[in-house]
Amino acid sequence: MNATDRRTEPWRDGDALTVCATTLIGLAVIAGAWFGVSGTVSATRQAAWLNAGAAGFAIEAGGLCLWLLRLRRAVGERRVALISLAPQEDAQEPMRTARPPxxxxxxxxxxxxxxxxxxxxxxxxxxxxxxxxxxxxxxxxxxxxxxxxxxxx
Structure with missing residues (x-):
């Protein structure tokens, strides 16, 4: 992946892998907790499965928050590049200076x-x-x- 490809995509492959992995793990824990709580009648055992389901939700929410933060960072980088407040280090062509208004x-x-x-x-x-x-x-x-x-x- 070269520098121009990095600027056209808002996230990297690792970011997509992170969000997919945390979502799948979180959903698996939630599904396991749902299956576990459906087979018990005791309130104390149901509370333990409920805690496991809450942990699965926290795993999934954490992964999605990391992904949203990465997207927010990409939007900020593009905004800075758009209004040309910071020079782009990986630009292949020389920066054009804007003509005066x-x-x-x-x-x-x-x-x-x-x-x-x-x-x-x-x-x-x-x-x-x-x-x-x-x-x-x-x-x-x-x-x-x-x-x-x-x-x-």
Whole structure:
């Protein structure tokens, strides 16, 4: 598996094996507990089988939580790569620098452009924010929308 394959799949083979193994083990313990409790009439023996079933559920839930955490980590890595806040070490092509945002309206060159926003955006950004890089932007004020959480406008 090369670097580009790793980025197209949200999890590794080991992650899929872990979730399958813990799910099968957990279900086997739950099924064994169900079978064991169905053959007893004593409440104390049923409680022991109930504890075994709860342990099987904990095994299964633990494996699924590990899998969800791995998927969450993959989403975070893709989000960082999407907005280009961190350089990708395994990129095969050189990183392209985004062109500076273009203003669609003429602006006064003596007044700095503190905040901008692109068409369809509800938040205002600094001109060097990666979320507006390469987009046609218009000047905006703080009263034009919520400040961006990435560039902390």
């Amino acid at each position: 273009r203003c669609t309206r003429p602006t006064d060159t003596t007044v700095p452009l503190p905040l901008v926003r692109a068409a369809g955006m509800t938040r205002v950004h600094h001109p060097d924010c990666p979320l507006v890089a390469g987009k046609d932007v218009t000047p905006a004020g703080l009263d034009d929308g919520e400040p961006c959480g990435v560039c902390a406008a």
